[in-house]
Amino acid sequence: MADDTDSDRARTARDKWESLQQEFAGGLLYCHHRANTNTSKTLEVAAFAYGLIELLSEAELNERKREVGKRLVEQLKDNGMGVMLQQSQTDKYTLENSVQIDCENRVHLCKAACCQLRFALSQQDLEEGIVKWDLAHPYLIARGSDGYCRHLEQGSCWCTIYQHRPLPCRAYDCRNDKRIWADFEQKIVSSELERLFQISDTMEVDSHDR
Ligand code: SF4
Ligand code: SF4
Secondary structure, eight states: OHHHHHHHHHHHHHHHHHHHHHHHHHHHHHHHHHHHHHHHHHHHHHHHHHHHHTOSSGGGHHHHHHHHHHHHHHHHHHTTOSOOOOOOOOOGGGOOSOOOOOGGGTHHHHTTGGGGOBOBOOHHHHHHTOSOBOTTSTTBBOBOTTSSBTTEETTTTEETTGGGOOHHHHHOOGGGOTTTEEETTTTEEOTTHHHHTTSOOBOOOOGGGO
16 A cells, blocks of 8 residues: 555656656757747858958859858857757658668677767657757757767667657668768678767768658
């Protein structure tokens, strides 16, 4: 009887904590949306101003704006500012034709390199509240101190949230990723693989899947 009451209390406390977490994440999401809107407006104005300064002729203005805008975005990223959110509206659960790869026969070679790549979560992931994101770099997928995704089970290299994994994990195809495989069929890893573990690279998926 006492055990039942204790477990009821524990369940209630856990429910409250989870609902608090969801509210907190919702509040942060709102703040980040506002911050992103303001930042992109500021970027636009700054790009225009810098473009004007660098203007050589009227015809070059748009090109200049694009170039300077790109530079500013890079600076913003380097400074760890700004919020990354996947723009895709695709429901991850409806993604068809995701590639089936025999990871179990390859993981000793590739060392699950794909689960070291960085990418932004989607609004769907955030609302779902299952995939963890990096509090210091919203909303990039959370990684541990070993550089691997926090949802990767060490040792087995198994995705612990497989049913809920984000869209880039579903759409990503490592077969032609030359950073990972020099020859996928022959199971020869790329000479760049070790380098990949030292840098913060991104998971590229086809643009229509983003
Ligand atoms: S890099 Fe390719 S083979 Fe290796 S774990 Fe990732 S998807 Fe599987
Ligand atoms: S969510 Fe799963 S599949 Fe995606 S990077 Fe993390 S461990 Fe890998």
